[in-house]
Amino acid sequence: MKLSNRILSMGLGAALFSLPACSAGMAGAMGGSMDAFSDANVAASASSSNMDEIQTSQLAVQRAQNPQVRQFAEMMVSQHGQFESEMNAMLQAKGMAPMDNAWSGTLKRHLPPTLQMLQSMQGAQFDLAYMVHQVGAHEMTLHALDTTLIPNTRDPEMAAMLRDRVRPAVADHHQRAMQIVAMLRAGS
Template structure:
């Protein structure tokens, strides 16, 4: 099974070879489910899926910090940047909302720069940077390519929430406990930028 086949296994770190998942994330997801139980079914499922993904990623942060190698970090960081650049290019072209187009253009610029900086840090760490996205990101991009109109904007923003939650946990965890100083420095620098992106995406979803 690939990372894209099971989002729970992916969030728990199976794609990194990690065999454990933090339990705190699961407890959080149950509380979130109870909170949304009284909401409209379609909206409940949309928001609940995002919330559960965030909770699972949060639960996996301990495993990230303890077991992620420099090669695994570079693979995930590079894939994240590629997804952000390519999905941003798609959103800048296909979105009908100026605010979403502006956000997408910022994603392209910021993650292009982040990708270049990652290559420098990876070179210092003697780690090869992959040129293709992981299966999960490729599947997400394919889903966006198939979306149209208002459906596209909704799908893009939801993908941005989850992607930046994942990226933030990745950067914060590796910055704290990574095994390569150049890559730790990159993760430390990238974390506040990813945090700002996440907050911006949250505002757009709330509009």
């Protein structure tokens, strides 16, 4: 089996990012009740997602071989960094601090092994693994935004930011990541 097919056959499993584990973590964080997920939980979850995107993309800026992968990584660092800064400023102005929950904790626990795995790769193998991770991470974030984060945000300013700016950007990132994965697969 070719290396690229072997990496893709791993899909979004535990080696790169475990969507089922994160979904279970999100359900656990909500404790079975939509009311249990506060704005502080939403903020922590959004921040954890941003940190995954920023840190894996910082690595990709340094290691990506393919120019499109490097450009994508630069965009991730810039845009997710901007969202993180804006969210932190908004929280500070409101006197609110992010409050970790099962889902944000799951994201944080998955980041070090993901970074370690990516650091062990180079060249085309790295590019494909990074982009596959981006597809899965953005897919998971879209799901979280639609089912948990936006519906449970009570603060109107935070809800508007997530709905009107963050969600469209994440959907665009997801689409671009899928296109790059397809391009990388076609080239192998």
